[in-house]
Amino acid sequence: MNAPVVEARHLTVELGERPVLHEVDFHVNEGEVVTLLGANGSGKSTLVRAVAGLVPVTSGEITLFGQPQRSFRAWKRIGYVPQRLTATGGVPATVREVVSSGRLAHRRPFLPASRADRDAVEWAIDLVGLSDRINDGIQTLSGGQQQRVLIARAAAGTPDLLVLDEPNAGLDWRSQEAFARSLRTFVASGRTVLVVLHDMGPLAPLVDRGVVLDAGRVTHDGPLPVPAGAAGMPDDHRHTTGEQTGPFGWIS
Ligand SMILES: Nc1ncnc2c1ncn2[C@@H]1O[C@H](COP(=O)(O)OP(=O)(O)OP(=O)(O)O)[C@@H](O)[C@H]1O
Numbered sequence: 001m002n003a004p005v006v007e008a009r010h011l012t013v014e015l016g017e018r019p020v021l022h023e024v025d026f027h028v029n030e031g032e033v034v035t036l037l038g039a040n041g042s043g044k045s046t047l048v049r050a051v052a053g054l055v056p057v058t059s060g061e062i063t064l065f066g067q068p069q070r071s072f073r074a075w076k077r078i079g080y081v082p083q084r085l086t087a088t089g090g091v092p093a094t095v096r097e098v099v100s101s102g103r104l105a106h107r108r109p110f111l112p113a114s115r116a117d118r119d120a121v122e123w124a125i126d127l128v129g130l131s132d133r134i135n136d137g138i139q140t141l142s143g144g145q146q147q148r149v150l151i152a153r154a155a156a157g158t159p160d161l162l163v164l165d166e167p168n169a170g171l172d173w174r175s176q177e178a179f180a181r182s183l184r185t186f187v188a189s190g191r192t193v194l195v196v197l198h199d200m201g202p203l204a205p206l207v208d209r210g211v212v213l214d215a216g217r218v219t220h221d222g223p224l225p226v227p228a229g230a231a232g233m234p235d236d237h238r239h240t241t242g243e244q245t246g247p248f249g250w251i252s
Contacts, residue, residue, distance in 0.1 A: 002030050003066030005161050005192045006051055010060035013043075013050050020046045021216045023060065028161075031190040033183075033206050035197045035224070038213035044196045045083065047213065048163050051194065052080040065160075076105035079154030083165045095141070095149055096134050099125055102153035124156035128182050144175035151179065155186065162186060164195040168203070177202045200224070 004027040013021040021043045028034045036044045049055045051062060053069060062069040065077060079102070102124070103117045125134055128148035133141065138149055147167060154162055168176045180202040187193055187206060200207060210224035 003063070004029050005032075005065055006194060007063045008047075008051070008060065009063075011047075011050065011057060011062060012059045013046055013055060014058045015046065015055065019058075019216060021050070024213075024216070024218055026211055026218060026221070028192060028194050030192055031187075032208045033187055033193045033195070034209045034211060035195050035200065035203070035207045036211050036213060037197060037200075037224075042213040043216040044213055045165055046216075048080075048165050048194060048196055052078065052163055054080075076157055077160045079157050079159035079162045081150045081154045081162070081164045081167060083169065094135050094137055095125060095130055095152075096121060098138055098149050099152045099156050102156035105157060120156050120158060124152040127155055127185060128152045129178055142175075144171040147171060147175075148179065148182070151182065155182075159191070161192045161194065164193070166196050166198060168197065168199065168201055173201070179203075180206065 006026075006028040008024050008026045011021055011024040011026070012019060024043075024047065026047070036047060038044050046055060050057055051064070053072075053075070057069070064072045065074065067074075099121050100117070103120060122131070122134070125131055128151055130141075130145060130148055130152065133145065138146055141149065147170075151164070151167060154164075167179060171179065183193065183195075183203065184206055193206075195203070195207075197203065204224075207224060209222060210220065211218055212220035
């Protein structure tokens, strides 16, 4: 069996000299969809930001794809979607431009985008159902659509691990369902997802395991009960025989 895609051992993170994560042990195996749950301020964002290398580790260790994070260089294997779009002001960018920025790690500097880059961008925009808005400025999109642009940007890099911080925040139920369909397509090829959620909503049937944080400590790690009414999608994301394979071997 391959090494876990993410493993944290005795992970402690202090922010502003305050301990936010205490001795957290936690892992995500290849092909799993793992959700981080917990009350506001319990440390969920800090944990995914530490995994993404955005906050320093005080003590303990993180490994990514079996390699210590401090020597890990294959960052294009990881797509990270932060909590919300922070910069919609300034120069207006189109959906295509924002999603194209997710291909930068794959491109040679100063050369035009290759056919593969363009295909990946168009495919990722299609994945989140925004092909009809591809040339529109992102400032003209609703909050839910902007969230999907961020997901497409991460997906365009064809990462093996997608890390999402509260992708459903502020989305209405229909947008959450559209997002759940996109994520189902993503995981159908055995790729791995780590997602912070407040409320599992339509994602519940996709989730293999839940890790619950309370005041920076893991208090539960295991399967989660699927709430009644959330079973809108079949729990069969690993059984893909007969489906069409899209670009890069993903299932479309
Ligand atoms: N840069 C920072 N400096 C100091 N403290 C911070 C910083 N960022 C977060 N914290 C604190 O760390 C704790 C955990 O925050 P974090 O955002 O990880 O929690 P969360 O579980 O994701 O919460 P939410 O659900 O509200 O997003 C909170 O008490 C927060 O105030």
